[in-house]
Amino acid sequence: MALPTLRGKLINLRGVRRSDAESMRRHADNADVARYMAILPYPYKLEHALKWINTTHRMARAKTDYHFGIEDKGTRQIIGMIGLSRVNRRDKNAEVGYWLGQDFWRKGHTSEAMRLMLNFAFGELDLARVYAVVHEKNTGSIRLLEKSGFVREGVWRKATFREGRFHDVFAYGLLRDEYTE
Numbered sequence: 001m002a003l004p005t006l007r008g009k010l011i012n013l014r015g016v017r018r019s020d021a022e023s024m025r026r027h028a029d030n031a032d033v034a035r036y037m038a039i040l041p042y043p044y045k046l047e048h049a050l051k052w053i054n055t056t057h058r059m060a061r062a063k064t065d066y067h068f069g070i071e072d073k074g075t076r077q078i079i080g081m082i083g084l085s086r087v088n089r090r091d092k093n094a095e096v097g098y099w100l101g102q103d104f105w106r107k108g109h110t111s112e113a114m115r116l117m118l119n120f121a122f123g124e125l126d127l128a129r130v131y132a133v134v135h136e137k138n139t140g141s142i143r144l145l146e147k148s149g150f151v152r153e154g155v156w157r158k159a160t161f162r163e164g165r166f167h168d169v170f171a172y173g174l175l176r177d178e179y180t181e
């Protein structure tokens with residue numbers, strides 16, 4: 001499946017292409033962006049972006065993961081990513097993950113991206129549950145999840161090793177029945 005373009009007011013979500021790689025690198029290559037991310041490489045090189053772009057195409061074709069670029073509507077540049085991983089067709093659930101370039105933080109861009117992503121997950125993909133796992137110190141991400149309607153379902157104790165010690169992570173979930181657009 002080719003990823004559709006999902007249109008918002010500040011941003012659109014769309015599939016990424018090779019011409020987006022430099023913009024992705026510029027925004028992802030930042031220690032503050034990578035700090036609490038499980039899988040984002042740091043330093044983030046052009047080759048990481050190019051490889052990731054191919055991976056997103058392969059996974060979308062296989063219908064296992066759906067990763068969208070967050071496109072700034074003003075410039076049409078990709079300023080972050082949001083995606084659904086581990087899509088489980090039988091249990092109808094998936095994990096959501098996201099990052100945004102630091103220049104754009106705290107302006108509502110990811111809240112809008114999350115709403116578009118959830119509409120896609122619960123609508124297009126017919127999922128019943130979307131979940132997220134977040135580092136206990138990641139205040140911005142926790143606030144975003146709670147504001148988007150996610151409920152804290154539990155704590156995975158000492159589940160991640162960062163900056164010299166183990167930290168707890170919080171498990172969040174949102175059910176389709178609870179979701180109000």
Ligand SMILES: CC(C)(COP(=O)(O)OP(=O)(O)OC[C@H]1O[C@@H](n2cnc3c(N)ncnc32)[C@H](O)[C@@H]1OP(=O)(O)O)[C@@H](O)C(=O)NCCC(=O)NCCS
Binds near residue numbers: 037098099109111147
């Ligand atoms: C987490 C992240 C995606 C938030 O994106 P964003 O576009 O700034 O989020 P929004 O502007 O939509 O803000 C959502 C809410 O969180 C709040 N918020 C965002 N960052 C915050 C911070 N650092 N501290 C406190 N609150 C924060 C906003 O104020 C807003 O709440 P409000 O409407 O009550 O004011 C962004 O900080 C980021 O990319 N971080 C690095 C990558 C990352 O950690 N990803 C998540 C891994 S689980």
